[in-house]
Amino acid sequence: MSQLAENLIKEWWSNPAPTIIPRDVDLMPYYNLPVKKIVSLVGFRRVGKTYILLDFAQKIGKENCLYINFEDERIPKDVSFLSDVIETLTEISGAKQFTLLFDEIQNIPNWSGWARRIVETTNHKLFITGSSSKLASAQLPTELRGRSLTIKVDPLSFGEFLRFKKVDINLLPEPNQLNLVREYITYGGFPEVSLVDEGTKILIINEYYNTFVSRDIVERHKIRKVELLNNLIKLILNSPFYTISNLTKSLKLMGFDTGKATISRYISYLEESFFLKNLELHTPSIKKRGKASRKPYLVDNSFLFRFSTEFSNNFGRLMENIVFNNLANVYYWQNYQSKEIDFVVREKEVNTKLIQVSFVEAKATIRKREIDNLVLGSKILKCDDLTLITWSVEDVLKINGKIIKMIPLFKFLLNL
Known part of the structure; x- marks a missing residue:
């Protein structure tokens, strides 16, 4: 024994x-x-x-x-x-x-x-x-x-987050509802983080990140170029799009002796550990999709808020990361003029929903390009289910014969 x-x-x-x-x-x-x-x-x-x-x-x-x-x-x-x-x-x-x-x-x-x-x-x-x-x-x-x-198993959904906070959001006035949404998209959905005060949240997020890098990447894969890895992660955290080639060039300009094979391998480790998920371009051409830029999304918003200098206070980007983590079978769309739709949802090779995400607090502040891109994408992608996920605005727009549903983020997250 x-x-x-x-x-x-x-x-x-x-x-x-x-x-x-x-x-x-x-x-x-x-x-x-x-x-x-x-x-x-x-x-x-x-x-x-x-x-x-x-x-x-x-x-x-x-x-x-x-x-x-x-x-x-x-x-x-x-x-x-x-x-x-x-x-x-x-x-x-x-x-x-x-x-x-x-x-x-x-x-x-x-x-x-x-x-x-x-x-x-x-x-x-x-x-x-x-x-x-x-x-x-x-x-x-x-x-x-x-x-x-x-x-x-993912971090807490918004519904689970509210359960951990012991809150019925439907009983709260709108400012309190939005305060909870703000906490959720800022500090993310790690169970332990949701239960502590703001100062402690930061300490825990730091510890999670450092442990992830050291144990799940460096130790597990026997990484010797730790500084290269850390700088690669920083680049991804601050990039709305990336290609392996562009990342490699940026790292070489920073003085690192590396190649595309090494960067590709390190990114595969980040994906394998569930830290990073990549969104691909919607296109029927497999070759074109493979060459196109990827959009990086993280497993939890806390890392984006804490370690991204570019997006830490960008609520639109934080909202987008949360929405992505609540979708499946999804791509982004972009045409030759760089007109973009954040998310194209597909089921059985059919485009079923087009989604834009924007930090909109009043109808009058909606950027024209968000609406125009949805209308254009609807025609090209042959999809009439159009959604604009906002911070707090709920409405329906009718533009050029198209109907666009405007849904507050918390209602999207709760499927209300």
Whole structure:
């Protein structure tokens, strides 16, 4: 029996459960699946994966499961320790079936072969989490393909944010509603950040960012050119568009000896960790799409507010980042005259919705180009569902036979 494994098991069973605010992600439907699967929760670090597991543990009973966080410094980075845990669990409890809740399991090398064996040869259920997209179904090691289900965990939605704040926004006057929206798009949706005062928020955001860079990028990928990486992230944080070529040129002008292959690889690491998502140009030409500029969006607004010198006080950009994170199957559109639509939503190869985002507090302040671009895009893209997401204006515009719905950001976020 492994003494460390025994200690971890007994610590789990003896320690009191934390107070948990429920999220919208519910693992109970995955508890008694007709086919045995590994259930994988993936997402950026500190978005709440651990507390979703702990909430699940309380629902099924702590005595029926085992939670281990593999970022615990006591745990050796050796796959044999995973087997030690199962053997120790069997020695303590016999043949009882357990639900294994293994947090950040990707820290253990070669964990996937062990996971397959556990699912195929024991009666235990396995739920895992990780802050790398390589735990998602599409990128899992070959031996686990078809044997897992992936649940993506994001920072708090606006509805969850209000739940954490214990607020019914419908009961508040408009200034108070907008104050909550302002806090949400400024400091983002990390659960811990939403619960503390403004000064502490900044300290936590700093810690999250530094830990992400050092552990999820530098240590995980053995990056030696750390200064190059840091400056690349700064460029992305301050760029409305980018190409690999332009980033490489900018970094060379800053004195770095680098090439497009290195920059492309570093960007893939940022995407793999869920920090960065890229929006591509809407065009039927795959070649043109590959060469076109990408629009960068971040996993959480807090990083844009805290670390972007260009966009930290740009509420239009902060709004746009939040809207992007609430959309799926989306592109941007831009013609040869650089007339642009922020988001083109597509379903089954059909353009279903065109969305512009603008910090508009009064109808009279709407920029003409926002409306003109929607009308032009509607004709070219053959889409009549047109939306302008504003800060606080709600109205309907009729322009050249087109109807444009103006929706306040908080109503869009709540699907009101």
